Amino acid sequence: MKRIGSFFLYLSLAIVAVFQIFPIIWLFLFSLKDNREIFSGSPFALPSQFRWENYTKVWEGGIGVYFWNSVWITGLAILLTVLFASMATFAITRMKWKLSKLVLGLFMVGLMIPIHSSIIPLFNMFLNINLIDSPWSIVITYTAYNLPITIMILLGFYYTLPREIEEAAIIDGCSVPQMFFRIILPMTIPVMSTTVIINMIYNWNEFVFVNTFISSDKYKTLTVGIQNFIGQYMTDWGAIGATLIISVLPILIAFIFFSNKVVEGMSSSAVKG
Amino acid sequence: MRKKKAITLLFTLVATIFVIVGCSGTDSENVSSNSGDTKTIKFMHLWPEGSSKTHHTIVNEIIANFEKENEGVKVELEVLSNEQYKDKLKVLSTSNELPDVGMTWAAGFLTPYVEGNKFAPLDDLLENELNDSFVAGTAEAYAIDGKTYGLPLELNIATIFYNKAIFAEYGLEAPKTYDEFKHIITTLNDNGVAPIALGNKDRWTGSLWYMYLADRIGGTDVLTSAINRSGTFEDPALVSAAEEVQNLVDMNAFVKGFNGLADEEAKSMFMSEQAAMYLIGSWDLPNFTTNEEVPQEFRDSIGFFNFPTVDGKGDLNSHVGGPGVGLFVSEDSDVKEEAKKFVSYFVKEWGEKSVTQAGVIPATKLDADSLELPQMYVDVLNELSNATNITLFADVQMSPQVAEVHLNMIQAIFGKEVAPDEFAKEHENALAAE
Amino acid sequence: MSNKWLIALFVLPALLLTAILIFIPLALSGYYGLMDWDGIGAMKFIGLENYMNALQDGKFWDSAWHSFLLAIFSTLSLLLYLVIALILSSKIKGADLLRKIYLIPMLLSSVAIAQLWIKIYNPTNGMLNQILMAIGVEHPPAWLADTALVLYAIFVPILWQYAGFYILIYYAALKNIPESIIEAARIDGASPVQIALKIKLPLIMSVVKVTIVLAVVGSLKYFDLIYVMTGGGPNGASEVMASYMYKLAFSSNNFGYGSAIGFVLLIITLVVTFIVRKLTATKEEIQY
Numbered sequence: 001m002k003r004i005g006s007f008f009l010y011l012s013l014a015i016v017a018v019f020q021i022f023p024i025i026w027l028f029l030f031s032l033k034d035n036r037e038i039f040s041g042s043p044f045a046l047p048s049q050f051r052w053e054n055y056t057k058v059w060e061g062g063i064g065v066y067f068w069n070s071v072w073i074t075g076l077a078i079l080l081t082v083l084f085a086s087m088a089t090f091a092i093t094r095m096k097w098k099l100s101k102l103v104l105g106l107f108m109v110g111l112m113i114p115i116h117s118s119i120i121p122l123f124n125m126f127l128n129i130n131l132i133d134s135p136w137s138i139v140i141t142y143t144a145y146n147l148p149i150t151i152m153i154l155l156g157f158y159y160t161l162p163r164e165i166e167e168a169a170i171i172d173g174c175s176v177p178q179m180f181f182r183i184i185l186p187m188t189i190p191v192m193s194t195t196v197i198i199n200m201i202y203n204w205n206e207f208v209f210v211n212t213f214i215s216s217d218k219y220k221t222l223t224v225g226i227q228n229f230i231g232q233y234m235t236d237w238g239a240i241g242a243t244l245i246i247s248v249l250p251i252l253i254a255f256i257f258f259s260n261k262v263v264e265g266m267s268s269s270a271v272k273g
Numbered sequence: 274m275r276k277k278k279a280i281t282l283l284f285t286l287v288a289t290i291f292v293i294v295g296c297s298g299t300d301s302e303n304v305s306s307n308s309g310d311t312k313t314i315k316f317m318h319l320w321p322e323g324s325s326k327t328h329h330t331i332v333n334e335i336i337a338n339f340e341k342e343n344e345g346v347k348v349e350l351e352v353l354s355n356e357q358y359k360d361k362l363k364v365l366s367t368s369n370e371l372p373d374v375g376m377t378w379a380a381g382f383l384t385p386y387v388e389g390n391k392f393a394p395l396d397d398l399l400e401n402e403l404n405d406s407f408v409a410g411t412a413e414a415y416a417i418d419g420k421t422y423g424l425p426l427e428l429n430i431a432t433i434f435y436n437k438a439i440f441a442e443y444g445l446e447a448p449k450t451y452d453e454f455k456h457i458i459t460t461l462n463d464n465g466v467a468p469i470a471l472g473n474k475d476r477w478t479g480s481l482w483y484m485y486l487a488d489r490i491g492g493t494d495v496l497t498s499a500i501n502r503s504g505t506f507e508d509p510a511l512v513s514a515a516e517e518v519q520n521l522v523d524m525n526a527f528v529k530g531f532n533g534l535a536d537e538e539a540k541s542m543f544m545s546e547q548a549a550m551y552l553i554g555s556w557d558l559p560n561f562t563t564n565e566e567v568p569q570e571f572r573d574s575i576g577f578f579n580f581p582t583v584d585g586k587g588d589l590n591s592h593v594g595g596p597g598v599g600l601f602v603s604e605d606s607d608v609k610e611e612a613k614k615f616v617s618y619f620v621k622e623w624g625e626k627s628v629t630q631a632g633v634i635p636a637t638k639l640d641a642d643s644l645e646l647p648q649m650y651v652d653v654l655n656e657l658s659n660a661t662n663i664t665l666f667a668d669v670q671m672s673p674q675v676a677e678v679h680l681n682m683i684q685a686i687f688g689k690e691v692a693p694d695e696f697a698k699e700h701e702n703a704l705a706a707e
Numbered sequence: 708m709s710n711k712w713l714i715a716l717f718v719l720p721a722l723l724l725t726a727i728l729i730f731i732p733l734a735l736s737g738y739y740g741l742m743d744w745d746g747i748g749a750m751k752f753i754g755l756e757n758y759m760n761a762l763q764d765g766k767f768w769d770s771a772w773h774s775f776l777l778a779i780f781s782t783l784s785l786l787l788y789l790v791i792a793l794i795l796s797s798k799i800k801g802a803d804l805l806r807k808i809y810l811i812p813m814l815l816s817s818v819a820i821a822q823l824w825i826k827i828y829n830p831t832n833g834m835l836n837q838i839l840m841a842i843g844v845e846h847p848p849a850w851l852a853d854t855a856l857v858l859y860a861i862f863v864p865i866l867w868q869y870a871g872f873y874i875l876i877y878y879a880a881l882k883n884i885p886e887s888i889i890e891a892a893r894i895d896g897a898s899p900v901q902i903a904l905k906i907k908l909p910l911i912m913s914v915v916k917v918t919i920v921l922a923v924v925g926s927l928k929y930f931d932l933i934y935v936m937t938g939g940g941p942n943g944a945s946e947v948m949a950s951y952m953y954k955l956a957f958s959s960n961n962f963g964y965g966s967a968i969g970f971v972l973l974i975i976t977l978v979v980t981f982i983v984r985k986l987t988a989t990k991e992e993i994q995y
Contacts, residue, residue, distance in 0.1 A: 009794065016791065017808045020870065023823055024811055030822075034566060039541030043826045043834055061323055084721040091717035095710070103718060108920070110729040112976040114928045116953045117969030120367050120739075120746070120962075121732035127368050144728035147721050152921060153876060156914035157883060176713055194879040197810075198872065205816035212364050215351040226818060230354035231324025232598070233556045235537060237822070239323055244819050251814055259807055262879045363957055366747045385960055389748030467831075474851070474938060530830030530849025532941040533857070538829065547831070673960040685942040688854065 024248070031055070031241030038237045054242040062217075063225040063243065070221040071250070073135055074203040077142035081199050082192055084143070085150035090180055092151075093158040094166065104155075110148035119212055126213060137213045138221075142203050150195045157191040193261035200258075204251050222247045310345050312608045314615055315372040317351045319358040319598070327631035335622045339615055346611050366391055373606040374616055376598040377423045379414035381671045386601070387417045393602045393609060394420040398617045406621070408657070411596045411636040414665055424620050425596030425636035426627070429554040430656060430663060431481050432592075434561060438574040439466060439549045447578035449589070451489070454581045458526045461549055470548035471531040472539030476680035477668050479531075479687050481552050481593055482521070484667055485580040486514035489587030493662040499704070500670050506700040515686050515693035517583070522687055532688045544571065552580075554594065555653050559632035562647040577649070579656070588661055595665035596636045671704075678703040733973065740967030745960040757967035766943060767968060770951040771975065773858055777865070777947065778926035778979070784866045785873060785922055789915065792877030793903045806878055810871030817868075821935035824864040825851070851937055854944035861933055861945055868932065869925075873918055880914040881907055916987050923983050927976045948972045 026043050031054055033047040088107070092100050122141065123132070131137040161184070169179045185192070207223035214220055226243045229236040316336075320328035329352070336348045351372065353361055358376070365371050371391055377383050386392050399412060399421055408428055415423035435447065440457075443464055448454040461468040473479040487496045491510025498504030499511060521527070528539065528548050536553075543551035544560065544567065560567055561575040579589045600619060602612045624637035629644060634653065641654050668676040682699050685691040691699070740757050742750040761767055791809070795802040812820060827834045830849035839847035850860040884907060892902050908915075930949040933939065939946035939954065952972060956965025 009799075013791075013794065013805055016870075017805055019867065020809050020811050023815055023820065026823055027815070027819060035537075036541050036545050036567075038826075039538050040545035040547060040832055042832065042837065043823065057323075084724065087717040088721035091714050095714055095717075097711075097714050103722060106722070106730070107725060108980065109733075109973075109977065110725045111921075111924050112928065112973050112980070113729055113733050114930070114949045114952060114969050114972055116930070116949065116956060117736040117966060117973070118729065118732035120364055121735035122728065123364050124368050124735075125727075125731065127370065132370075140724065141728060144724040147725055148729075149921065151721070152917050156880065156911075156917045159913050160883060160910070177716075180717075190879050190882055194875055197875060201813055207816075211353065211357050212361060223816065226816070227354045227357055228321040228352075229323035230356070231321060232319055232355045234324050234560075236324050240818070240822075244815065248814055252811075255810065255814060256807060259810070259875075262875070262882065360957055363746055363960075367962070385745045385747045389745070391747060474940060476940070528831065530852040533828070533830070533849055533851030533853075533937065535825075538825075542831075673958060677954065677959045681940075681942060684940050688852070688941050690854065690942050 027241055027244055027248070031238060031245045033241070034238050035234075035236070038241075051238055054238040055246070057236075057239050058225070058242045058246060061225065061228055061239075063222060063246065065218060066220055066222045066225045067247075067250075069135065069219060070204060070223075070247070073138055073142070073221060074200060077139050077146070077203050078196055078199045080139070080143040081146045081150050082195055085147050085154055085195070086185060086188065086192065087180070088147075089151050089154040089158050090184055093155065094161075094184075104151075107148045107151050110144075111152065115145075115208055119208060122209075123212055132213055133215050133219065135214070135219045138209055138219075141209050141213070142199075142206065146199050146202055150199060153195050153198070154188070154191060157188060161187060190262045193258040197255055197258050197262075200251060200254060204247070311347055312345060312611050313347045313349050314374055314608055314612050315349050315351070316615070317353065317358070317362070317372040317375040319353055319355050319376055321352050321354055324354070325631075328627075328633070331623065331626045331630055334626070335619055338622065339618050342618075343611070343614070346608075346615075348615065369605060371603040371605070373603050373608055373612040374619075375601055375603070376426075377415075377601045378598060378669055379423065379425070379596055380665060380669050381673060381676055382669065383415060383422055383601075384417060384672060387422050391604055392422040393604045393606070393613070394422055395424060395602060395613065395616065396421050398424070398613060402617050403620060406624070406637045408636055408638055410663060414596050414669075415599050423599035423601045424616060425599040426620070426623055426633075427556065427597035428594070428634050428636040428657065429556050429597055430592040430594030430653070430660070431485075431552055431554045432577040432579060432653070432656070433550055433552045434543070434557070434575055434577045435550045436543070436546060436574055437576050439546065447576065448581045450585070451581050451583040455524065457549075458521075458524050462525055467528045467542070467548040468525075468550060469527050470539040470543040470551045471527040472534040472536035473527075473531045473684060473687050474534055475536045476683050477666065478536050478539070478552075479518075479683040480667050480680065483514055483518055483683060483686070484593045484664060485552075486517045486583065487511055488591055488593065488662075488664060489580065489583040490514050490517070492586075493588065493591045493664065496667060497664060497670065499700070500667070500675075502704065502707075506704060507694075507697045511700075512693045512697045515696045518686055519689055519693065522689060527687075532684055546571070555634055556597065558634075558649060558653065562649050563632055575649075577652070590656070590659050591662040592656070592660050592664070593666065594663045595669065599636075672707060675700075675703045675707065733970075736966045737970045738966075739963055740970045742963040742966075744963040746956065746962035747960065750963070753963070757964045758971065760964065761967050761971050766946070767948070767951060767971075769943060770939075770946040770948050773945065774927050774929070774947045774949075775979075776858065777862065777929060778923045780862050781865070781869070781922040781926045782919055784869075785915070785918055787866075788870055788873040789877055789908075791870075792874045792881060793907060795874070795878060796881035796907070797899050797903065806874065809874050812868050813871040817931035818935060820864060820868055821932050824932075825936055828860060852941055854941055857937060857941065857945045861936060864932060864936075865929070869922075873922075876914065876918060877911065880911040884910050916984075919983060919987060920980055923979060924976055927979065928972060948975070 029044065029047060030038060032050045032052065034051060037047060092104050126132045126137045165183060166179060169183050174182070205223060207227065210221050210224055226240055229239040229243065318332060320332060322329040340347060362375065366386065377386065407425065411425045411428055412421055415421050415425060440446065443460050445457050445460060448457055458468045471478055484496060487510060490513055491508060495504065495508055495510050499506040499508060528534070528542055540551065542548045561572055582589060600616045602609060602616055606612050620637060624635040624639065627633040627635045628639060628646070639654065641651065668680055671679055678699060682691065682696050686693070686696045741752060741754060743753045744750040795806050828850040830836055830852065835850070836847040848856055851857055888906060889902060892906050897905070928949050929947055930953065933945055933947055934950050937945045939950045949972065952965050952968040955961045955968060
């Protein structure tokens with residue numbers, strides 16, 4: 001009985017896994033096809049001819065620059081978001097002050113703004129402070145727009161942190177900032193890794209802000225490289241597929257790295273504290 | 274507690290609004306990078322290298338030549354894909370930051386920009402160096418109250434492309450009348466071949482069908498006069514054109530699920546011989562003639578015919594089409610003179626290069642005899658010169674707001690969710706509300 | 708350093724960024740909503756007219772209804788994600804690999820996901836209909852062209868796309884539970900199912916509540932996939948609030964009205980979130 005149960009359990013888990021893994025396989029096949037095959041054939045048919053030239057075409061399109069912009073803008077924004085969000089969450093959950101609920105409410109409202117409502121006012125603001133066509137406008141926008149969701153995710157975890165550890169630290173003569181950096185942050189590595197992954201996915205794939213705030217080629221990011229193949233009368237889907245494959249690789253690697261951090265979990269980090 | 278929080282929140286919001294209202298409205302000075310004596314023209318276009326390589330290359334060539342001939346003038350480029358281009362232009366215009374030169378569409382798209390005083394009139398160019406260089410009717414599509422605000426780069430007509438091989442297999446010929454056309458549809462359906470590829474998710478594609486039916490049933494002016502309010506959209510011809518659309522749908526004339534398909538998908542069905550006919554603008558000509566990525570055999574099997582007459586009514590030489598994108602010069606540009614010069618230079622150079630290198634039919638007059646063009650181009654150019662009328666794409670003619678209603682209604686009429694008279698009524702209401 | 712300063716030091720970086728980059732634009736869009744403005748020419752103040760129109764705009768409420776359906780659907784699907792995360796956390800073989808695989812769709816941009824599903828749903832060549840025809844369905848529906856089905860057809864890829872996101876959050880929360888508690892229960896003879904329901908679930912309840920809010924808010928302002936897959940069509944059958952707002956502002960040149968709709972969207976989201984939190988609040992847990 002038990003064996004049958006676990007067989008079905010594994011079977012259903014495996015089916016879900018198949019469903020979840022096929023976009024990558026599909027995308028890879030897609031990237032080797034031409035438009036006709038992409039639209040008329042089955043998504044999982046092998047390409048009649050492996051069009052590796054889609055990849056060379058993409059490389060020659062100069063996505064190298066876009067790539068590095070994506071890397072540093074994404075990285076810096078993640079760093080700022082997770083740090084600021086952790087600090088704010090810490091203050092909201094671990095310190096006693098009157099306005100904490102209001103501030104939390106404000107962050108929650110920040111979660112709710114539809115991006116197309118904010119884009120024109122933001123453009124205007126950046127224009128006035130001369131940040132249009134500067135990568136900094138992108139970095140701070142990403143940071144700000146990911147803060148609410150990051151805080152929300154951190155929140156649940158901060159509530160579960162045992163207070164005894166803090167008390168012990170204070171008794172040991174730690175200042176609050178010291179405690180935060182030396183004890184709290186290491187303890188929240190699993191959830192921080194979760195938020196890093198989420199931030200990374202959002203920043204890496206974002207294009208509305210980049211498209212609006214950046215006009216020079218030298219500051220554009222990878223998602224713009226994808227746009228390069230969408231045309232007025234024709235769209236080169238094979239090349240888009242190739243760009244997507246190239247752009248998903250680094251994020252896949254980073255994901256696996258941080259994903260392992262999620263598992264390392266409390267047990268190990270609590271000891272360090 | 275909750276209440277208090279909500280009130281504080283509201284208060285903060287209101288306070289912020291006041292602060293912002295108080296300090297907005299100060300137009301930021303247009304700081305341009307015209308240091309010393311080099312002048313920079315900002316130019317935005319929508320032909321990215323990836324998808325429109327030939328267009329992109331020609332633009333770069335023209336810019337290089339222009340810079341060479343004009344010491345001290347530099348052209349700074351920003352290239353965006355179509356959707357992104359439209360969105361960004363919108364954002365830029367809200368902040369009064371339009372590029373010095375950019376691309377616009379005719380009529381309905383252009384009007385708000387002209388009314389908002391954003392585009393500069395270009396009549397002096399048309400009267401002087403560009404005098405008589407445009408095909409009649411093309412530059413006019415960019416004119417509002419007698420002034421022209423855009424110079425067109427392309428001219429397209431929509432025709433029905435068909436697969437001659439499939440037609441031959443079932444003993445069919447290009448139709449002249451609607452009855453013959455219907456016969457083709459029935460024959461193809463009987464033989465399990467999808468007659469017409471249509472991607473009506475994009476909506477303007479279905480609009481082409483409707484427009485042609487309206488033109489054939491009600492004459493060349495009926496739609497245009499309904500739109501410019503000299504007529505009405507409840508004209509019987511416009512209603513029966515909508516009925517005819519539904520008749521075609523009932524006959525299974527269009528591929529399955531057309532309302533959920535993008536034009537791109539429909540096109541590839543046609544190009545992979547899964548459908549026999551496809552109504553599209555002449556911008557797709559390269560796919561049926563010169564595009565090496567399309568198998569030669571397929572390209573050879575494609576022909577086109579004009580939309581047939583309906584019940585003996587209509588003129589085969591009346592077309593749906595018009596100029597595509599055109600160039601505008603920003604009214605607030607700091608380098609307006611240079612920008613105008615660039616635009617005029619661009620139009621001239623474009624005319625010669627675009628047709629030979631990119632397979633674009635330019636809006637400027639062509640000396641077709643001196644060029645070596647594929648036969649299908651020659652045929653389309655002939656159609657153009659024999660054209661008795663070209664009705665501008667309805668969604669381009671209309672204001673953006675009405676166009677949105679029109680496009681939604683097109684999807685609804687094809688999907689049989691509205692009756693033809695409601696279809697007309699909705700249009701009439703939207704147009705009357707203008 | 709006094710406590711007040713300390714709190715400011717910790718909160719202000721995040722708060723200032725949010726205030727300047729989110730709240731000011733938000734206020735401005737509410738303000739634009741008071742204008743008759745095409746985004747190009749001059750603005751004209753018309754008071755609350757846009758907001759009044761929004762309240763009577765049948766199309767807007769249709770789109771709001773679609774957004775609500777999506778919110779309900781997304782919230783229900785959390786249950787599925789939670790079950791998967793609970794299974795994965797119960798020390799089964801291969802859990803680590805499976806968890807990574809489950810997140811893969813989330814890594815891709817919406818453009819790619821939309822294209823994949825457009826192809827799966829293609830009425831003639833698509834995988835789904837090919838399978839249906841192979842098992843004997845003679846006339847499988849044209850999923851994205853059928854006004855009665857399109858909305859549900861779009862929910863599926865959204866469910867699929869977000870699986871990894873929520874599983875990741877739940878999994879991290881479950882891993883956060885000290886091993887000793889679970890060990891103690893096991894020694895007491897609790898079955899894995901009992902451990903999951905009686906011990907793990909209550910301990911991550913605060914995280915579950917957060918995810919409910921995230922799912923509801925995310926759904927109410929959802930845009931990406933729907934816009935690419937159907938553009939809100941056919942005939943508005945898959946229009947959601949955000950896509951309706953975008954079309955008004957950017958395609959119909961009705962920027963004032965679009966901004967007003969955006970603001971109403973926000974208020975609806977606020978109200979719904981408030982209700983959701985009331986509903987999920989337990990006595991001892993009023994913290995957020």
